[in-house]
Amino acid sequence: MTHPEAAALIARSNRLGADPRTTNYAGGNTSAKGTDTDPVTGEPVELLWVKGSGGDLGTLTEKNLAVLRLDRLRALVGVYPGVDREDEMVAAFDYCLHGKGGAAPSIDTAMHGLVGAAHVDHLHPDAGIALATAADGEKLTAEVFGDRVVWVPWRRPGFQLGLDIAAVHAAHPEAIGCILGGHGITAWGATSEEAEARSLEIVRTAEQYVAERTAALEAQGTHPFGPVREGYAALSEAERRLRAAALAPVVRGLASTDRPQVGHLTDSDVVLDFVSRGALGRLAALGTSCPDHFLRTKVSPLVVDLPSDAPLDDVVARLKELHAEYRAQYQAYYDRHATPDSPAIRGADPAIVLVPGVGMFSFGKDKQTARVAGEFYVNAINVMRGAEAISTYAPIDEAEKFRIEYWALEEAKLRRMPAPEPLATRIAVVTGAGSGIGKAIAERLAAEGACVVIADLNLEGAQEVADALGGPDVAVAVRADVTDEEAVAALVREAALAFGGVDLVVNNAGLSISKPLLETTVRDWDLQHDVMARGSFLVAREAARAMIAQGMGGDIVYIASKNSLFAGPNNIAYSATKADQAHQVRLLAAELGEHGIRVNGVNPDGVVRGSGIFAGGWGAQRAAVYGVPETELGTYYAQRTLLKQEVLPEHVAAAVFALTGPDLVQTTGLHVPVDSGVAAAFLR
Known part of the structure; x- marks a missing residue:
């Protein structure tokens, strides 16, 4: 009691x-x-x-x-x-x-x-x-x-x-x-x-x-932070989000030089006003004061010193210059104050990056840490504005900040933290994740520490999955039609805005229409190729663009099928599309390897239970082809395999984790069969 x-x-x-x-x-x-x-x-x-x-x-x-x-x-x-x-x-x-x-x-x-x-x-x-x-x-x-x-x-x-x-x-x-x-x-x-x-x-x-x-x-026409600088006012919301999404992977890659980080964007009025004002450079350089603040934000942020509408290429180039300067300055700060018994430097990358017109990127070991770092810097902005209104902002000096940041007790607290999960800091996009195999994959990736974007045509179903995984610090839902080029670009932008970029993509969205050749219409053919072949290509292309901008490597996984190898009856459109996906794996593995991006595939078969494709009519069609009741289709598939075991969505999810986890880091261009053993689909 x-x-x-x-x-x-x-x-x-x-x-x-x-x-x-x-x-x-x-x-x-x-x-x-x-x-x-x-x-x-x-x-x-x-x-x-x-x-x-x-x-x-x-x-x-x-x-x-x-x-x-x-x-x-x-x-x-x-x-x-x-x-x-x-x-x-x-x-x-x-x-x-x-x-x-x-x-x-x-x-x-x-x-x-x-x-x-x-x-x-x-x-x-x-x-x-x-x-x-x-x-x-x-x-x-x-x-x-x-x-x-x-x-x-x-x-x-x-x-x-x-x-x-x-x-x-x-x-x-x-x-x-x-x-x-x-x-x-x-x-x-x-x-x-x-x-x-x-x-x-x-x-x-x-x-x-x-x-x-x-x-x-x-009332006197002045502001604690001074006047708004010409050219530094906030961009419109639409412009701001486009620019933030384009910059996020670049900024995240720089902030992950020492160790991978998850990002968070804050474009509140408080932040946008601060980064527009004349006192920004002076106050940001002074850094935060309260120990709770700078332990999460580092002693000072990286500040982009270009106008709001500067050409994007110029901002990217300047970010890289400023990042190199920041790292050198942080190393010098450490060297000025470290003693022989000080903990080792924990990394010289910024935790806070301020971009005029756009807002603030904050970084941490997971989404919550990144978000909270941003919240603390908003606190710091409020403190600076208040101090400048009543006097002059005068935080504790640099030496005192170092004594706390590299305090042995703080180091001991960090060492007590649990070991990170295998996919911690990884940002995953899973298409078709509102149900079936995609849902199981999203659940497994989140359980292993990843932040997950749940992409699906059915936004309501995707939102239910995201909520069940823990909400926006773990997963966000995005409605995405993978056949639409702009929708796919928007999907990757949403991943960047939510978590800072993308590291891991699972091309899972799909459908199937089981018909004999003479009954297969051009619409049947085009629909399946649009969703799986074209859709996988579009998602892989946009994701690769973001991964290359990050410079952190990445993983692209295709959920193909045993049918990419096995010639079954009454299945021309579906199987041909899966063969297309299977060869995309090989082509992209060869092309993207120089960027540290691995491309692999999973070939499932007979995943009936929980499958969105089977529930959508495919199961009834295939059951009719094989002459068995639809309720026994999973058992039928299992009995024709070498292992005589039914394949479930979580088995496919396990294969995705195996390919993207910490153990197979030298593997690319591989297809992993998850079919309980179908000899006719053995890779040759």
């Missing part, structure tokens, strides 16, 4: 975390103190419940809390060895834990345990950080709050900061909280309700002050 104080803490945390004005995703921490019974002695024991490392306030549950004995935590004050050995204190928190389970204590645990108040909130509101990063933040804090809120100069999070805030709380009984220089806010209260009310008072008061000062500037 959840302790009442812990239950109140969780409810308060969820309310605070649900409002982006109050704190950012996974940012800040909250706590509550209370008494429970020691299960060993039966005596009362004072406990601290505090959000653990890596949790998010908006979704906090009991399992995300660390529970510590207050007597042991406060006893650490007597053995604290000083700021030079600060990192040792986090390991000491483990010896203060009460019971087993729960989350690992975070670096901010001392702040919560040492402050005398029963309830403590540490938050990262944009308006609060605007005050915290203003050049005269201490003076402004006194002006805005009087003696209700105390200024605490910048100090790296840790045990000493906990001691500092505890001293502030003890010395200022009239205070409700403090502004942490360069960082955020902390508030406290005797009850959960009081702590929450005080947190919101600090946030709302700071918001009102920033808003009033901003309005005063605008």
Whole structure:
């Protein structure tokens, strides 16, 4: 049963975390103190419940809390060895834990345990950080709050900061909280309700002050970020999306120089306004300040310094120049501050790329990480605008940023992360993925870590598959007619806009009409060739265009058929089309190998259960040809094979994973039979 104080803490945390004005995703921490019974002695024991490392306030549950004995935590004050050995204190928190389970204590645990108040909130509101990063933040804090809120100069999070805030709380009984220089806010209260009310008072008061000062500037005809530069205004939505889709694979390829990344596009008004203004270069170079921000965004972004409508080729060329400069500058930043015991450099590519007229590309190890990095940079933009409205933006200095970015404790947190899935960072497009074999392939690729674009003529069915896979951080649905050249180009653009590009394409869309030669019409022939031969060609061409722009290699897989080799009766149009697809595999493998793009095929047979083709009438036609009931067609196909086993959609999906996973990286031009053994279709 959840302790009442812990239950109140969780409810308060969820309310605070649900409002982006109050704190950012996974940012800040909250706590509550209370008494429970020691299960060993039966005596009362004072406990601290505090959000653990890596949790998010908006979704906090009991399992995300660390529970510590207050007597042991406060006893650490007597053995604290000083700021030079600060990192040792986090390991000491483990010896203060009460019971087993729960989350690992975070670096901010001392702040919560040492402050005398029963309830403590540490938050990262944009308006609060605007005050915290203003050049005269201490003076402004006194002006805005009087003696209700105390200024605490910048100090790296840790045990000493906990001691500092505890001293502030003890010395200022009239205070409700403090502004942490360069960082955020902390508030406290005797009850959960009081702590929450005080947190919101600090946030709302700071918001009102920033808003009033901003309005005063605008009334004078000025803006915190300066005027819009001529030629740098936002493009129309249609132009913006076209340009973003064209640039995304290029930018993603550059941002993946050290390790593959997934991308996210943000073209909100906040971002588009920032990249249009005169202060962009100065402020972007200063970088972010709050540790939660720059740990996800790196210390500064890459900024394209060309007008919104600059020729696309010029933007691509300039991106490559700026990327080389960024990497050199980041390496120099690392070299300036690294010590012999610093963790190794984690990569010199940007996490944030700002493009005037278009918006912001953000990158991470998966879609959620990339999206959240963009959200944090939007927070940073809000902070910079607020600080410039009330003063001058003055973030913590570069050396302090390095100390946190390459903190041994941060490195330890990264090492605790689970190993990535085999297809992590891969962006897959599967055609005909709303049902049957395509759905099974999409499910398998997503289960192995890929981001998946579910392409299908039936958008409703595709959306159901995408939703079941986890929604837009994992899969997106796109209506796509693969016979339409523009629709296929739009499909690849949607993949670029959703995830940054494309690495893996499965040409699965298809249909079949089973008729004898003399009954096969030209329309039958054209329809099947349009969907499978022409459609596969169009999808492969557009995907290859994006893959070549990325420079990251890729995979193209054709779901062909045993019929590409086997001459069965009453099947001229379908089998000829599958033979076309099979030879496309060979042709494209030979042509695209120089770009690191592998092209392979899968030859299924007799996939009846769950098959969209069979459900659409093909099953009845083939059952009639073979003289068996349609309900027994799968069994019939199985009995004519060497293994006597029915082939299911997930077996085809397994073959796709085998061809695109980490094991067959030197394989291209191969057709894998998934037919339980049809000797007449053996490859020769």
